[in-house]
Amino acid sequence: MHRQVSLMFARQTLESSDLIGILFVMKIDPSITPTPFANIRDASCYKREEKTIFSMHSIFRIGPIEQIGGNNCLWQVDLTLTSENDSDLHALTKHMRQNTYSDKEGWDGLGMLLIKLGRIDNVQEVYDVLID
Template identity: 45%
Template sequence: MLNRALRTMEFDIIMKMDFSIRDLYEDMDRLHVEQSIGHRKSDSFTVYRGQGLVKTDFNQLVKTKCGLLSSNSFLSTSKNHNVSLNFARHSMLNSDLIGVLFIMTIDPSLSSTRFASIKNVSCHQTERETLVSIRSIFRIGHIKQIEHDNDRLWQVELKSANDADSQRHKFTERIRQRTMELTGWHGLGQLLIMINQFSKAEDLYKVLL
């Protein structure tokens, strides 16, 4: 429910879960620091996430190939390829969705991707779950159809954005400049207006009334 609310900007739910989100973010940050100490580039690992995307979002993703992707929600991922692929397949039961298997290569030595292994506290330990944090930044790589006879099942390769990536610096600096004077829920509303998300801004202000 939390992931869906963050992804679709359901502000009434987000506000009710505000403290839970902060606690989760702080716990993740602590675990990330603990689990990343001493890691080098050679310690990169791969996790998978299967989900459904509406066609407009999938088409936008394809257009952004080789560009940057920033997560706007916590992402539950697994080191089990088959488990994640099954999630992608299951999403196709909804005819409006494209099944997507994200193959995410995470470099613990880079600051662009915040993550924490939660396999020891997860209810599904066989999935070897890793949680990827909000605002993690990836470089979009190869996008291909998984099955030749099925144009609704795709895989997308993502890699942690390099700290020295000039495009990443421009991307994050642009966000910082836009948001440095914006605080609280009203600040978020102003940001949504800046990026032409007028209907979402209207939804937010209705909740704030």
């Protein structure tokens, strides 16, 4: 039933050619992750809806992405909540730190990262704010 309600909302995007509907299917194993999440059904105005909120630092592994019903504007994305002990996540974090000027602090680090990303206009904005 929950899938059908979510799919109903995703299908509403089909009314506009500028939008793509995405159904996120989340797999959460509470036994392997200390990341806080909570069912807030009882706190919601709509008691029949199942709603879950996740901590701001929650990280999901993206799984298969598939069209729904052969429609190019309707997709299902499978997500799995990772754990703090995920070796792939640790390797990715280490790689990102090594390649994003993590030795630079504060605004200098942000500026260097924006330069690396080719976001020169944003670098100019950051440094203009700092000069003022």
